[in-house]
Amino acid sequence: MLVFAEKSALVQHGVHQRGLAVIDVRDDRDIAREAIMLPGFAMIGSGTKDFRLHSDTTIVARPDTLAETTLPVVVIVGRPNVGKSTLFNAIIGQRRSIVGDEPGITRDRIHGEASYLGRPFVLIDTGGIIPNDAEMIPSQILKQARVALDRAAQIIFLIDGRTEITGADRDLAKVLRKLGKPVTLAVNKIDATVREGLAHEFHSLGFSDLFPISAEHRIGFDDLLEHVTAGFPVDAREPAPQPEKRPIKVAIIGRPNVGKSTLLNTLVGEERSIVSAVAGTTRDAVDQSLVHDGVEFVFVDTAGIRRKGKTKLMAEKMSVVMARRHIRMANVVLLVLDATEKVQALDATIAGYAHEEGRALILCVNKWDVAGEKGKRKFTEEIRDELKFLEYAPIAFVSAKTGAGVPGLFRMISDSYEAASKRVTTGDLNRFVSTLEFDRNMKIYYMTQGSVRPPTFVVFTDKAKDLHFSSERFIINQLRKRFGFEGTPIRIKAKRR
16 A cells, blocks of 8 residues: 655555554655545544654554444534534543644544444544635645545534634535535534524524534533434344433422412422411422422422512522522423412513523412312413413412322423423424415525424524514414424524525
8 A cells, every 4th residue: 555645755564463554664854744644544643734753653553443334424523613522522421532722622533433322323523624724734634524524424513602603614514515415503502591592593504403502511412412313223232222311390480478389398299398378488499309100300499589679688589589590490380370369460570580581381370279269261361361471381270288280280291391392393394384374575485493492493584684573473373283382482583594
């Protein structure tokens, strides 16, 4: 075999029994101005401008596993310093790639085998790609990446979600689109719920499959890997493991003294929270986990939220802040209402906190055993009239004191969580779009789902402005009619194509 190195007299003497390519350097004056490439072997050298090879040094390269593997290949690409190596290490489960704040640390292709739900694949971490950069190192990195991209079954295009789209991002997007291969856009460094809205700005790169993730904190991995490996074969040698079932986090919220602590105690079957007729007994958030019908739930009893003017003590003020924090951290929120009273303005305010955070929500009408002559239909009408923005939220009439209606909450919580986690394929959404009829002067080209919890959809139109509220409401209602989503808010974002 020939060894390709500009202005060098390198000679390959053979392949040892272990399958290692050994290269001796014959002349101290030899300088490899390009990385040494051996057919069937991984690249040798770092590709620096002046990589001097000394005669007392033997360079050893292992066979390139990419040339031999029969597994599907997944390639991570992106510009420098977007977190590719962090994502690679997190998926592989070991530290194979060097991670640091300095851009361009990874230069060679790094291989590793991974598996998700019994579907094995080869994962490749490439160096940061700058398509039109004339420097030696970026050009060599691009060559290395192209070798991997030629074999790729799936490509993960990683973007930094904390910065705006750069020219390098757009150039790389053009290169990837020309390949004609499946490309999944992963928007990295989305490590908080409030940042998820930023991810949808990157749909303008032209890729419909977008997943907000945090490689450092392992957020969004399941959704990303489930999508990327969906078509990969399952390894027949071992049964496919079931996806890890994470507990459903449930926050119990409401005004003081509506029965939140009593409801928690009834749900878990033990005295977990202090119960008293004095409003504001609970200040610290009290949590309790339990398994019901094979599903793990973590319930959090939060402090009663008062009107701002009524919150005077520092402990009460902090408990309200923590209650709102637990709303953000919850998957499902139980808003407890008092059946002996009318729906209060404060109830609407508290419900608004959960709605704004995009949490799945269930309305629990407590103390129904002492509600008197009130009928469920009349009280439901009152709720819908006072809380119009919660038309998606199911209503449960319960008595935390006697336990009536409480067991049914588990099923409602599971259903609301599944609805909030539901993902609709782009194909189904495009067929859905074709059935929509608008009276307004607007054309929808296509629609894609950007994220879950809450389900967020991106609509691509011929207008450069947001949807009219009536059009947005119409689309949401049609989505619910077609796909369900009971118990969860739906977000619609508009983009001009």
